[in-house]
């Protein structure tokens with residue numbers, strides 16, 4: 637084997653790339669023994685065997701154990717759970733007249749505002765046309781909902 641400068645550079649390059657001596661020899665068209673002998677004469681750094689390379693790769697890929705923090709926070713005892721007081725149940729005030737409909741209505745669209753004293757012959761409903769989806773006509777709806785609002789304000 638006539639080692640030209642180019643051949644030596646190629647050997648160094650392939651050697652540095654980590655090819656096996658057989659592979660370097662195949663690429664350079666020389667025998668593996670020629671590669672080994674020239675590499676020895678060139679004092680090229682010895683490379684780990686394939687098995688050692690695999691082990692090194694495995695070690696590099698193995699997850700390193702993470703060092704535990706020196707001052708690990710001590711587990712705090714769970715705070716005593718205070719028994720939660722039941723939420724105060726809102727006391728319902730007197731039911732507004734809009735909800736009190738104990739009497740049959742002549743029409744679903746007529747005002748059901750009670751007029752007169754219930755139980756007396758004079759008692760009747762307003763029967764004006766209900767407005768705005770409310771159970772009362774405009775006049776009685778204004779009275780009913782103002783009264784309901786006044787009660788809420790009194791309660792506040």
Ligand SMILES: [Zn+2]
Nearest residue numbers: 747762773776
């Ligand atoms: Zn009415």
